[in-house]
Amino acid sequence: xxxxxxxxxxxxxxxxxxxxxxxxxxxxxxxxxxxxxxxxxxxxxxxxxxxxxxxxxxxxxxxxxxxxxxxxxxxxxxxxxxxxxxxxxxxxxxxxxxxxxxxxxxxxxxxxxxxxxxxxxxxxxxxxxxxxxxxxxxxxxxxxxxxxxxxxxxxxxxxxxxxxxxxxxxxxxxxxxxxxxxxxxxxxxxxxxxxxxxxxxxxxxxxxxxxxxxxxxxxxxxxxxxxxxxxxxxxxxxxxxxxxxxxxxxxxxxxxxxxxxxxxxxxxxxxxxxxxxxxxxxxxxxxxxxxxxxxxxxxxxxxxxxxxxxxxxxxxxxxxxxxxxxxxxxxxxxxxxxxxxxxxxxxxxxxxxxxxxxxxxxxxxxxxxxxxxxxxxxxxxxxxxxxxxxxxxxxxxxxxxxxxxxxxxxxxxxxxxxxxxxxxxxxxxxxxxxxxxxxxxxxxxxxxxxxxxxxxxxx
Amino acid sequence: xxxxxxxxxxxxxxxxxxxxxxxxxxxxxxxxxxxxxxxxxxxxxxxxxxxxxxxxxxxxxxxxxxxxxxxxxxxxxxxxxxxxxxxxxxxxxxxxxxxxxxxxxxxxxxxxxxxxxxxxxxxxxxxxxxxxxxxxxxxxxxxxxxxxxxxxxxxxxxxxxxxxxxxxxxxxxxxxxxxxxxxxxxxxxxxxxxxxxxxxxxxxxxxxxxxxxxxxxxxxxxxxxxxxxxxxxxxxxxxxxxxxxxxxxxxxxxxxxxxxxxxxxxxxxxxxxxxxxxxxxxxxxxxxxxxxxxxxxxxxxxxxxxxxxxxxxxxxxxxxxxxxxxxxxxxxxxxxxxxxxxxxxxxxxxxxxxxxxxxxxxxxxxxxxxxxxxxxxxxxxxxxxxxxxxxxxxxxxxxxxxxxxxxxxxxxxxxxxxxxxxx
Numbered sequence: 001x002x003x004x005x006x007x008x009x010x011x012x013x014x015x016x017x018x019x020x021x022x023x024x025x026x027x028x029x030x031x032x033x034x035x036x037x038x039x040x041x042x043x044x045x046x047x048x049x050x051x052x053x054x055x056x057x058x059x060x061x062x063x064x065x066x067x068x069x070x071x072x073x074x075x076x077x078x079x080x081x082x083x084x085x086x087x088x089x090x091x092x093x094x095x096x097x098x099x100x101x102x103x104x105x106x107x108x109x110x111x112x113x114x115x116x117x118x119x120x121x122x123x124x125x126x127x128x129x130x131x132x133x134x135x136x137x138x139x140x141x142x143x144x145x146x147x148x149x150x151x152x153x154x155x156x157x158x159x160x161x162x163x164x165x166x167x168x169x170x171x172x173x174x175x176x177x178x179x180x181x182x183x184x185x186x187x188x189x190x191x192x193x194x195x196x197x198x199x200x201x202x203x204x205x206x207x208x209x210x211x212x213x214x215x216x217x218x219x220x221x222x223x224x225x226x227x228x229x230x231x232x233x234x235x236x237x238x239x240x241x242x243x244x245x246x247x248x249x250x251x252x253x254x255x256x257x258x259x260x261x262x263x264x265x266x267x268x269x270x271x272x273x274x275x276x277x278x279x280x281x282x283x284x285x286x287x288x289x290x291x292x293x294x295x296x297x298x299x300x301x302x303x304x305x306x307x308x309x310x311x312x313x314x315x316x317x318x319x320x321x322x323x324x325x326x327x328x329x330x331x332x333x334x335x336x337x338x339x340x341x342x343x344x345x346x347x348x349x350x351x352x353x354x355x356x357x358x359x360x361x362x363x364x365x366x367x368x369x370x371x372x373x374x375x376x377x378x379x380x381x382x383x384x385x386x387x388x389x390x391x392x393x394x395x396x397x398x399x400x401x402x403x404x405x406x407x408x409x410x411x412x413x414x415x416x417x418x419x420x421x422x423x424x425x426x427x428x429x430x431x432x433x434x435x436x437x438x439x440x441x442x443x444x445x446x447x448x449x450x451x452x453x454x455x456x457x458x459x
Numbered sequence: 460x461x462x463x464x465x466x467x468x469x470x471x472x473x474x475x476x477x478x479x480x481x482x483x484x485x486x487x488x489x490x491x492x493x494x495x496x497x498x499x500x501x502x503x504x505x506x507x508x509x510x511x512x513x514x515x516x517x518x519x520x521x522x523x524x525x526x527x528x529x530x531x532x533x534x535x536x537x538x539x540x541x542x543x544x545x546x547x548x549x550x551x552x553x554x555x556x557x558x559x560x561x562x563x564x565x566x567x568x569x570x571x572x573x574x575x576x577x578x579x580x581x582x583x584x585x586x587x588x589x590x591x592x593x594x595x596x597x598x599x600x601x602x603x604x605x606x607x608x609x610x611x612x613x614x615x616x617x618x619x620x621x622x623x624x625x626x627x628x629x630x631x632x633x634x635x636x637x638x639x640x641x642x643x644x645x646x647x648x649x650x651x652x653x654x655x656x657x658x659x660x661x662x663x664x665x666x667x668x669x670x671x672x673x674x675x676x677x678x679x680x681x682x683x684x685x686x687x688x689x690x691x692x693x694x695x696x697x698x699x700x701x702x703x704x705x706x707x708x709x710x711x712x713x714x715x716x717x718x719x720x721x722x723x724x725x726x727x728x729x730x731x732x733x734x735x736x737x738x739x740x741x742x743x744x745x746x747x748x749x750x751x752x753x754x755x756x757x758x759x760x761x762x763x764x765x766x767x768x769x770x771x772x773x774x775x776x777x778x779x780x781x782x783x784x785x786x787x788x789x790x791x792x793x794x795x796x797x798x799x800x801x802x803x804x805x806x807x808x809x810x811x812x813x814x815x816x817x818x819x820x821x822x823x824x825x826x827x828x829x830x831x832x833x834x835x836x837x838x839x840x841x842x843x844x845x846x847x848x849x850x851x852x853x854x855x856x857x858x859x860x861x862x863x864x865x866x867x868x869x870x871x872x873x874x875x876x877x878x879x880x881x882x
Contacts (some may be wrong), residue, residue, distance in 0.1 A: 047526030050849050053806035054822070056829070075525075111803040115850060 006158075014263045014355040014383030020309025024282045029307035033198035034124065042128045046075035049120045052111055057122060062432070062440040063090035067106055071125055083133025084144055086126055091169045092162050094134055094208050095191050096436045097127035098200045101296075103329045105436065118449070134211050143215045148175035150217075152400075153453045156181065156239040158230070160220055161189020163426025163434045164245035165212050166442030167449075169333070172217035174450050180218065183225035189247060190437070193272045196300040198307075203211035226395055233400050235423060241449045244402070244409060244417065244424040245442060248433070250394035254292060254387055258350030267291060267301035267388035274304055283308055286384025290359050291315045291339075292347055293388030294370040299331065301386045302339040313339050314380055318346040318364050318371060346373060347385075356385055376455035393428055406430070414448040414457060415441060423449055461762035462769040463542040463755065465499070467736045468655035468713040469630045470588045472561035474499035475770055476727035476754050477728065478633070479717055479738035480565035480591060483748075485539055487549035491556070496748035497755060500561025502658075502738060505593045506546050507536035507576065508568050512537040512599075520667030520677040520687060529745050531693035533665045535678060535685055537599045538567055543581070561736075562586075563632065567593040567605050570615055572622050579627040589629045592619060594645070595636035595661020597688045607661070610636035615646035620652025632715060635659040637699075642701040643708055650712055650817040657705065658715035658738065660698040662688025692742040695719030699732055703781045706733020722750075723757030730770065731777035750772045789870060793856040795819070801853040804829040808844035808854060816843050 001145065018279040021029070037045065049071040057067040062172035066085050073082035100122040102108070110119035133260035137143055153176045157164045186192050191205040210252040213220065224230050226246060235242050251266040253259060263286060277283045285308040291298050294317035302315045315334065317324055320343050324331060335341065345361040393407050402417030402424070403410040411417055411425045417424050425441030427433045451457040463474040477500035478493050479485050485504040493501060514536050524530040539546055554562045564587045567575035582590060593600075594610030601607040613832050623631045633649035635642060637660040664686050669675045676684030698718020705714055710797060716734030720726050721742035729737050739803045741749055767773050797808065797820070809831050812820040819837035824830040833844075845854040868877050 044526050050805045051805060052804075053810035054829075055806070058806055111805045111849075114803040 003375070006347060014352065014357060016263060016284045016355075016383050017287075018284045018308075019281045020285060020287075021307075023279055023281050030197040030201070030280050030304075032201040035347035036131055037121075037124050037128050042074055042125060044123050046071050048112060050413050056109035056111060057106040058119055060105045061089075062105075062437045063096070063443070064440075065089040065093065065106075065126070067122055067126075068365070070129055071120065071122070073130060074125055079129055079132045080136065082129035083136070084102045086146055090436070090439050091166055091212055092208065092209075092435065092439045093098055094130035094190075094204070095162065095200065096439065097130055098204070099191075099195055099328045099435050100318075101329065101434070104327050105434075106282055121185070133196050134207065137211055137214065138207075141214075143211075145173055145215055147172055147216050148443065150177070151175040151453075153177070153240045154179070154238075155241045155243065155449055155453075156235045157243045157245055158226055159183075159189060159224075159245035159247055159426065159428075160187035160237075160419050160428060161245060161247050161438065162191060162245075163438035163442040164189070164243070165209065165443070166243060166439040167243050167400075167425060167446045168218045168335070168442075169212050169215060170443050170446030171449060172213075172215050174446070176217065176240075176450070178218045179228075180220045181224035181230055182220065182222055183228070183249065185247075187220045187222065193275050194268065194297075195275070196271065196304055197274055199300075221409060229399075232422070236419070240421070240453050242422045243442075243445050243449060244422065244428060245426045245438070245445075246393075246395065247427040248391035248393055250392035251387065252390040252392055254347055254350075254389060256347055256349055258352070261350050261352050262355040263352070263383055264350055264356050264385045265387070267293065267297050267386040268391065270301050270386050271304065273295070274308075280308065285310045288381045289313045289384045290382040290387065291386045291388060293317065293390070294319065294326060295388060295390070296326050296330055297391075298386075299326045299334045299339075301388055303334050305335045305384070305386065306337050306339055310384075312381075314342055315339050316342045316345050316347070316361060316380075318344070320344060345377065348373075348377065350372070350382075350385060356382055358382055359385055363370070379415065393425075414451075415445040416448060416452070416457070421452065423452075461759045461767060463499075463759060463762075464810075465736055465770050468589070468632065469559070470500070470561050470563065470581045470755050471559075472499035472736065473559055474749065474755055475734075475736040475758075476751050477501060477561060477563070477715070477732070477736055477738045478748075480593065480744060481740040481744075482534075482536065482590045483740060483743050486541065486546075487553050490549075490553050490562075493743075493751075494553075494557045494746045497751045498560070500563065500588075500736070502563045502565050502591050503546065503550055503587075505567045505596070506543060506578070506582070507538045507563040507566075507605075508574060509543050511540045511542055512770060514540045517678045517680045520669050521691075522693070524592050525664040529691055529741065530746070531665075531667065531679075531689055532636050532690040532741050533662065533667045533687035533689040535598050535680075535687040538565075538593070538596070543578075547581055547585050550582075550587055554586045554588075558632050563589045563591050565591045565593050565634070567596065567600060570604055570619060575619065575622045579623060579629075583627050583629055587629065589632060589655070590623065590627065591632040591634050591658060592623060593634055593661070594619075595638075595659075595688075597638050597662055597664040598686055599635060607636040607638055610634075610645055610661070611639050613644045617648040617652035620649050620654045624653040629786065630655040632656045632658050634661055634717075637697060637701060637718075638664050642704055644658050646705045646709055649861045650709060652772075654712075656713035656715060656735075658673050658717055658787045659701055659705070660694070660718045662690045663694055663697065665689035669859055670836050690719065692719045692721055699728060702729055702734055703732040703778060706775055707781055721745075723754045723761065727753060727759055727761060727773065728777075730773040731775070732781065733775045733778050735770065788861075788864050788866060790865040792859045793842075793859050794838045794859060795840070795842075795844050796855050796857045797831055797833055797844075798853050798855070799830055801850050802829075802831065803850055803851060803853075806831070807847045807849070811843050811847045816841055820844060829851045871878070 070082040070085040106122045107119035113119040119415045157180045188205040289305040289310045291302040349360040362373040408430045423445040425445040426438035480502040484501045518536040521532040596606030633654045715736045716729030717738040726737045809820045848854045
């Protein structure tokens, strides 16, 4: 038995162990779940695109990528043109190709979905173009875009996740100097720490960051958190503008008895340990794992627990299947991976001697539209309980911070906060918590910051 | 069950599907396989005089379209490169083994009477059902004064045809080249020469593409390319027109239709425009001989459905409706109609009409589902939208009630009009 950090695991009770599966099998389990299309696969798939006019897929993409345009370029073997079209709209097009829930975005809107229930595989095609673009940039040392002459303006961005990186890239392109501060040791945000390993395999997250900042003018300073090493007042004084792209790094508690027991942990931390492990052989997992929650984090934790060798993984959600925030495709993925779904139950107590041994659930139901706990319930055996009931904005309260409402930073349509010169985007503001939305926010914030620094922003 | 048997210019076959003179019919092995698969006949790959020609390595170029292979193919292969006696022996054996199938022998020898006089009895002695004169091959042989070089000179066509009729009792089919301005000229010459039938089209002079890395036309032979003969689905419309043109002008001359025939429907179209048999090559080279199964069953089922008892019932049925533009009714009108329940919202009809036609399709709703509508007053009934629409049956062209019939010949705008418009 090995542990990656006693502070996380404090093993001692339940059956939790690493290396339940041989290393070779682990390598298969955590390799790219959807590998790069071959040239022929891409050609066949690209030929399925109708090149719609005013295409619904573009409207469904938060970053408005010219999807028919880049697919046509793939079809004509103009990969450079395809990559440029994507990256012009979305510099994290490579990450989005891998992690976007395309079934509810571009592919959901694809007219082929209406015609034959089988959309063009836009995400997979996007990866063909962006992988080629990144490989070309790495080989030539040339970024596809060039910076405008230096403006002498300086912008501080907090958070090196998708929103922060997109914002930084756009600002750097305009000739501004950007400093990105990140609380973690590595940049990339959720791409580095929070995406299931098989969705974004190998060191893609790090390579993408390197690709983005290779435009120049961007400096990343790690281990710098707001309220810890940084305070907003100083940043506002030292920089011409500030962008908050701090995401939701806090995790919500279950708020039930026994939450302190060993073996009970946040799914986010579990995934983070997985992401940072090179061969996954040092990541402990319970024999019986219970995941609480119904979003993508819950799915990612449950599937990865199963792939690490957990014997039984139950995912328990307090409402029905159709209410789960995870998309149908994500749910199906968990089902084929052997995750046991249980709906309409909520945890009421974690029980065990020192370490968690079982978890007690009450059945739930809707009464007058409100979710209530019923009288009866059941008990599941658990050596490990992974909590995935949501994340929250994590900023200390003594900062001179912008206005916050319902756990999100309040912004106007220019993504300007209540503080002059302070902008925000990504998961820390209201809206869909998606990588592609974060990229869209980051880019829009950059446009607003650019206008603000020129004195052209109203309000 | 429809009767698919044919008697084409005296050549009998159990069905109208023949393999064209080409690599698939170069030797007994292939032809036997074709007959086992069900082909009604073959035109044996062109025989010439010994010594045999020499073929190059790298013989085919091809183009695909939107992920589909072999929309069009060209070849730079010449006639058979096997000794004459070997082919003749095999033809004799195959014909003996398959007496019910049509075995026609394609021929190409120099444009000299002696050459034809020499080879014809040898072919006749095999028991072959007929000969096809290769006056179409556009590459290699034409540069030696044969193939298309003969086919492009109507007088030569007539002369050689006459020699063949003189020195042989076999039915003579003259295969025509499309690489000519007026297809009627060589067809008329063939008839004057006594041809029993014509077959068309042979391949079209072409370059399928250029290797942009090496700057060589394809197919490349050791770094160089040459023009070849183009065939495959892409040439069908060109062939159909030429077949129709001969059918309406040279009534009674049997036509074997060739050019991009890939399935029973293509075959039926050639029959409708006047063909009495059809010849296939590229589709067989793409998918193998088994494609004939669907050709036979598809044609038979369609004929049953339409009440056509035999091939003669179909042959030429559309010829009377193939007219000159001047005979079209200018007063007739159709208007596009979009079925909103079938529409998938791709917008292709709109942008095609907006950018390149008559601005007659507008986006009416942009909500959850896009709704495109035709502006009847602007629509000229060009069909473009119905062709770009990827959903079958979504856009239909609806004929409008028209009281008048008015051709260009009668139209007031025509200074040469022949009569007042009919009221």
